[in-house]
Amino acid sequence: MAMPAYGFAEEKTAAYWLERLGPALNMTTYRGVFVYARGSSVHSMQIAHRYHKGVVEERLVLQDGASGEIVRRGMNVVCVLPEQGKVQLEQIIPSGPFAEALASQLVPLSRWYRAELQGEGRIAGYDVVIVALTAKDQHRYSHRLWLEKSTGLLVKSHVRASGGEVLEHFQFTNLEITDDIPDNEFEIRSEGREISRTLNEEGAQADSQNGFSSASRMQGWHLGWRPEGFEPATAPSSGKGQAVAFSDGLAAFSVFVEPAGAVHMPTGASRIGATTIYMRHMQSENNAFLVTVVGELPPASARQVAESVRIDEAFVLGASDQ
Known part of the structure; x- marks a missing residue:
């Protein structure tokens, strides 16, 4: 397929690169080192990624702080935890465009973001194009993406607040795009406690094909409001409570509703990079819940979501039995 000339309409050209982004995240074979900064936290990770016989294989190794590694083959993920601590994956793995959600499907981002080309450059020795995704409302952040020209691979990204402040930053500092990565680069080498999990992609697809969504998993509570464009995606595990994730195709958030424990959790908002955590206590039929x-x-939007939660009688009765 011939690459469109830059003389074509800017919107069409930006859309072309966004269409290439999703497949490139999984189907490009490469090795390298990237840096990921979220707030004051900065991590460096080594990565080997291969698309081999229709299966995605990947090995991530922490380069600073605690040791540890993550190895993925298809939908199976093994995380090796060091004896001295736990690898907090959600604090290390970039969100937004680097996440699995964007790699698995093409979404109509143009309804919620204005996409435009912002020039060219070089990252880690490769020629790139720069695509800006500017949020059209105050309920989401803007993104800037640097995509390698020959493959469409994401090699750098920014998540930005409305004022232009960079909240999260991802960038390859060393990169080799190659079809020649041997099997031994995907073998677990660290010693430590192993935790395995299977990504639930097939279950989510089955729900969608059968006309069901994760909204049906909101058993006992519902949202009175959420930002337009955020649709039910997956249902994270939540112990004794109920949880549902929502995504607009680029950004995502989860809502957890559970009986309040004996330990009183602080309420209000905190933010790490582009990730907001908003906690709220609420009472229903003399039962306490934590949302x-x-x-x-953005914190104001997270608060609005939390304050819109309404708990049904069935969930209250279930909490009373625990």
Whole structure:
């Protein structure tokens, strides 16, 4: 397929690069080192990624702080935890465009973001194009993406607040795009406690094909409001409570509703990079509940989501039995 000339309409050209982004995240074979900064936290990780016989294989190794590694083959993920601590994956793995959600499907981002080309450059020795995704409302952040020209691979990204402040930053500092990565680069080498999990992609697809969504998992509570464009995606595990994730195709947030424990959790908003955590206590029929909103929302929007939660009688009765 011939690459469109830059003389074509800017919107069409930006859309072309966004269409290439999703497949490139999984189907490009490469190795390198990237830096990911979220707030005051900065991590460096080594990565080997291969698309081999229709299966995605990946090995991530922490380069600073605690040791540890993550190895993925298809939908199976093994995380090796060091003896001295736990690898907090959600604090290390970039969100937004680097996440699995964007790699698995093409979404109509143009309704919620204005896409435009902003020039060219070089990152880690490769020629890139720069695509800006500017949020059209105050309920989401803007993004800037640097995509490698020959593959469409994301090699750098920014998540930005409405005032232009960079909240999260991802960038390859060393990169080799190659089809020649041997099997031994995907073998676990660290010693430590192993935790395995299977990504629930097939279950989510089955729900969608059968006309069901994660909204049906909101058993006992519902949202009175959420930002337009955020649709039910997956249902994270939440112990004894109920949880549902929502995504607009680029950003995502989760809502957790659970009986309040004996330990009194602080309420209000905190933010790490582009991730807001908003916690709220609420009472229903003399039962206490904790509502938590976590994700890529501005604090004011996360608060509005949390305050819209309404708990049904069935959930109250279930909490009374625990």
